[in-house]
Amino acid sequence: MIKIDQELCTQDEHCVAECPAGIIKMIDKTPAVPVEMEGFCIDCGHCVAVCPGAALTLKTLQPEACLPVDKSLGLSEEHVAHFLRSRRSIRNFKNKPVEKALLQKVLDIARFAPTASNKQPVHWLFLEQEKEVKKVVSMVIDWIKYIIQNEPEMAREKNFDKVVAAYEAGGDPICRGAKHLLFCYANKTLISAGTDCAIAMAYLELALPSFGLGDCWAGYVNYAARLWPPLVEYLNLPPEMEVQAAAMIGYPKYRYHRMPTRQPASVEWR
Ligand SMILES: Cc1cc2nc3c(=O)[nH]c(=O)nc-3n(C[C@H](O)[C@H](O)[C@H](O)COP(=O)(O)O)c2cc1C
Numbered sequence: 001m002i003k004i005d006q007e008l009c010t011q012d013e014h015c016v017a018e019c020p021a022g023i024i025k026m027i028d029k030t031p032a033v034p035v036e037m038e039g040f041c042i043d044c045g046h047c048v049a050v051c052p053g054a055a056l057t058l059k060t061l062q063p064e065a066c067l068p069v070d071k072s073l074g075l076s077e078e079h080v081a082h083f084l085r086s087r088r089s090i091r092n093f094k095n096k097p098v099e100k101a102l103l104q105k106v107l108d109i110a111r112f113a114p115t116a117s118n119k120q121p122v123h124w125l126f127l128e129q130e131k132e133v134k135k136v137v138s139m140v141i142d143w144i145k146y147i148i149q150n151e152p153e154m155a156r157e158k159n160f161d162k163v164v165a166a167y168e169a170g171g172d173p174i175c176r177g178a179k180h181l182l183f184c185y186a187n188k189t190l191i192s193a194g195t196d197c198a199i200a201m202a203y204l205e206l207a208l209p210s211f212g213l214g215d216c217w218a219g220y221v222n223y224a225a226r227l228w229p230p231l232v233e234y235l236n237l238p239p240e241m242e243v244q245a246a247a248m249i250g251y252p253k254y255r256y257h258r259m260p261t262r263q264p265a266s267v268e269w270r
Contacts, residue, residue, distance in 0.1 A: 001033040001059050008055035015047040015056055042118040085259045090214030091176040093250030106211055110204035116192030122200045125183040133181045137174045140220050141167050143228035174220050178248030188242035197244030214252035221246040
């Protein structure tokens with residue numbers, strides 16, 4: 001399961017301490033994984049990542065395949081605070097389509113989001129064509145009308161009457177006129193599916209502005225993609241899969257000059 005270069009190994013046992021499954025043991029002063037424990041490896045690569053001398057090779061991961069961590073690219077506290085506080089949901093987009101190659105670059109970053117037990121269960125569906133987004137929007141409106149009829153309390157709470165009125169007046173209160181829609185989905189039997197997809201979508205959202213792009217979570221689309229059979233059918237995902245998050249994507253039309261305040265963190269210190 002792991003191969004150790006004896007000349008490079010300093011027996012610092014960092015790999016032993018770091019393995020989340022606790023399956024790396026020092027055997028004859030060398031890190032090793034007992035055969036009966038191999039099945040517990042979650043392939044997270046921490047053992048390879050933490051080894052200062054690149055002495056450890058995992059069956060599925062060579063140190064040479066991993067980009068080095070460049071300390072000079074680390075962000076200061078100030079940069080991180082500014083970056084995270086200045087992120088905005090984008091609801092006004094330029095009339096310019098997003099190139100697939102550009103979005104592919106962002107998706108290539110979002111795949112580094114953490115997932116429970118490193119299962120990496122996240123899939124994406126990108127609706128590139130504006131007419132497909134419009135079709136989804138019309139189906140979400142159908143779902144909203146159904147809720148107005150059948151679950152009036154929920155409809156009132158969510159102001160669904162206004163949403164329908166805005167749509168019927170020619171607006172797009174669902175996808176805000178975005179040309180593209182991105183769905184994030186995973187196997188619905190996986191207990192962490194919603195969390196894994198939400199984190200992946202959050203990674204994607206944080207990465208988008210560096211590529212000149214922006215997004216807004218599409219909550220109504222997400223609900224309807226799970227609850228409204230015609231939309232479930234339209235998306236035509238494999239039957240074991242379920243949408244967990246959705247976002248409208250495009251080039252932001254405006255830039256923001258200030259960072260709105262938020263409530264203080266609600267924390268109980270014990
Ligand atoms: C799960 C989720 C669903 C959302 N759904 C929608 C939506 O359907 N339409 C919309 O305009 N904004 C939606 N938003 C965006 C929020 O309204 C937005 O994050 C919030 O107002 C704060 O603004 P900010 O993201 O610019 O900080 C959603 C956000 C989240 C996290």
